[in-house]
Amino acid sequence: MSGDVDVAIIGGGLLGLATARAVLRAHPDASVTVLEKESRWGAHQSGHNSNVIHSGLYYAPGSLKARLARAGGEAMIRYCDEHGVPVKRTGKIVVATAEEQLPRMDALEARGRENGVTVQRLSRGEIAEREPHVAGVGALAVADTAMTDFGQVCRAFAAELTGLGADLRTNSPARSFTAAGDRTVVHTSTGEVRARIIVNCAGLHSDKIAEAAGHRPPVRIMPFRGEYAEIRPARRGLINNPVYPVPDPDLPFLGVHVTPMLDGTVHVGPNAVPALARQGYRWRDVDPRMLRELLLDPALRGLARRYWRYGLAEIGRSLVWPLFVREVRRMIPEINGEDLRRHGSGVRAQAVKPTGELVDDFVISHTPRAIHVLNAPSPAATSSLLIGSHIAAEAFDRLGLADLARDVRESPTGI
Numbered sequence: 001m002s003g004d005v006d007v008a009i010i011g012g013g014l015l016g017l018a019t020a021r022a023v024l025r026a027h028p029d030a031s032v033t034v035l036e037k038e039s040r041w042g043a044h045q046s047g048h049n050s051n052v053i054h055s056g057l058y059y060a061p062g063s064l065k066a067r068l069a070r071a072g073g074e075a076m077i078r079y080c081d082e083h084g085v086p087v088k089r090t091g092k093i094v095v096a097t098a099e100e101q102l103p104r105m106d107a108l109e110a111r112g113r114e115n116g117v118t119v120q121r122l123s124r125g126e127i128a129e130r131e132p133h134v135a136g137v138g139a140l141a142v143a144d145t146a147m148t149d150f151g152q153v154c155r156a157f158a159a160e161l162t163g164l165g166a167d168l169r170t171n172s173p174a175r176s177f178t179a180a181g182d183r184t185v186v187h188t189s190t191g192e193v194r195a196r197i198i199v200n201c202a203g204l205h206s207d208k209i210a211e212a213a214g215h216r217p218p219v220r221i222m223p224f225r226g227e228y229a230e231i232r233p234a235r236r237g238l239i240n241n242p243v244y245p246v247p248d249p250d251l252p253f254l255g256v257h258v259t260p261m262l263d264g265t266v267h268v269g270p271n272a273v274p275a276l277a278r279q280g281y282r283w284r285d286v287d288p289r290m291l292r293e294l295l296l297d298p299a300l301r302g303l304a305r306r307y308w309r310y311g312l313a314e315i316g317r318s319l320v321w322p323l324f325v326r327e328v329r330r331m332i333p334e335i336n337g338e339d340l341r342r343h344g345s346g347v348r349a350q351a352v353k354p355t356g357e358l359v360d361d362f363v364i365s366h367t368p369r370a371i372h373v374l375n376a377p378s379p380a381a382t383s384s385l386l387i388g389s390h391i392a393a394e395a396f397d398r399l400g401l402a403d404l405a406r407d408v409r410e411s412p413t414g415i
């Protein structure tokens with residue numbers, strides 16, 4: 001199969017699908033192809049996450065994350081409501097389990113308020129009222145957190161895109177790129193696509209796709225696995241709504257949290273351990289080529305220098321079950337090893353700077369004919385509708401459609 005299109009999108013996770021949707025809703029005559037290497041939509045990060053629609057509490061004021069999370073969360077809740085995807089406003093609490101965490105909790109509260117999030121402080125008694133089995137010396141309550149099923153959101157996006165006339169191709173990995181006049185030819189296993197603009201939403205492979213398309217990415221993707229446990233059915237009542245620890249401000253991860261899913265299961269996690277392959281869902285998934293490349297990369301040495309203490313502790317908790325259980329017991333003292341069992345994982349596409357610093361904010365790089373999403377970790381699922389609109393506006397700029405770009409920027413929720 002081959003074809004000339006306005007926009008070719010590589011990656012059928014939430015961001016690729018949301019971008020296609022934003023382009024076609026603003027410009028129904030545009031031709032858009034979405035290429036996904038797997039046999040289904042949302043097969044990686046978008047289908048392996050905590051399913052939390054975040055409120056915007058955590059993010060540095062002014063960052064792209066902060067700007068897109070608050071409104072993005074509200075847009076996602078509305079989208080789910082309107083498209084028959086389960087969604088529930090649960091709220092959540094962030095619990096300090098030791099006195100020394102209180103200053104960090106204060107800073108988080110101030111940040112949340114700056115981001116326009118409604119945050120309420122809870123006393124010990126109020127914590128006990130909401131979550132009788134949770135131990136905390138203080139907590140923040142956030143009302144605007146919700147739960148959904150992002151796998152179902154992907155399927156809803158895909159169904160909508162079929163109606164909008166998108167060319168949707170699963171089992172179609174983009175393998176290489178060549179230039180042909182004003183087009184970029186994307187070579188896939190199912191034929192060529194000749195596109196005026198390419199959008200790289202390839203998640204764990206996005207740095208490699210950028211390189212293949214002739215762009216030198218400013219960051220490298222390092223895969224960080226997040227492993228989950230599940231609370232056995234008889235003990236699910238230990239928790240009513242999502243409970244989070246106070247995060248370490250030096251890390252882009254939120255810490256192991258306890259999250260009741262909409263299907264009644266209760267998940268504990270994710271931790272953050274280095275994955276040994278881009279799709280390294282288990283310790284035994286090892287990609288020797290990726291590891292060789294990493295070992296030669298100064299970024300890895302920088303990363304190890306900065307975060308070795310945290311990294312070793314996380315690896316210990318991943319490999320030694322009682323250490324993981326001990327971590328969970330800090331928040332829920334009644335829980336024990338028999339109450340928990342391992343329950344799958346997801347792998348984060350985490351960008352790392354050449355210095356080894358983990359990148360916190362979203363990173364979207366541009367060239368005249370391509371847009372590369374090079375860091376879209378949590379809360380990118382929450383913000384996917386707005387990120388899609390943001391990318392669509394960039395694509396319209398490159399297609400010379402300034403009016404459409406302006407319209408999308410002025411009304412970005414896309415619902």
Ligand SMILES: Cc1cc2nc3c(=O)[nH]c(=O)nc-3n(C[C@H](O)[C@H](O)[C@H](O)COP(=O)(O)OP(=O)(O)OC[C@H]3O[C@@H](n4cnc5c(N)ncnc54)[C@H](O)[C@@H]3O)c2cc1C
Pocket residue numbers: 010011012013014015016035036037038041042043044045046047048049050051052053054172173174175201202203204205209225226270345346347348349373376377378379380381382383
């Ligand atoms: C453990 C974990 C927990 C998380 N929890 C939350 C949460 O609760 N809330 C939240 O908002 N966010 C959360 N996130 C983040 C969120 O899941 C991601 O930010 C979001 O899914 C990113 O979407 P994406 O489309 O960029 O990436 P992905 O969903 O990974 O999609 C990329 C797609 O590109 C495809 N692809 C790769 N290479 C090629 C190629 N050559 N050709 C064609 N296709 C290709 C892949 O197969 C994949 O389907 C979590 C992430 C993880 C890993």
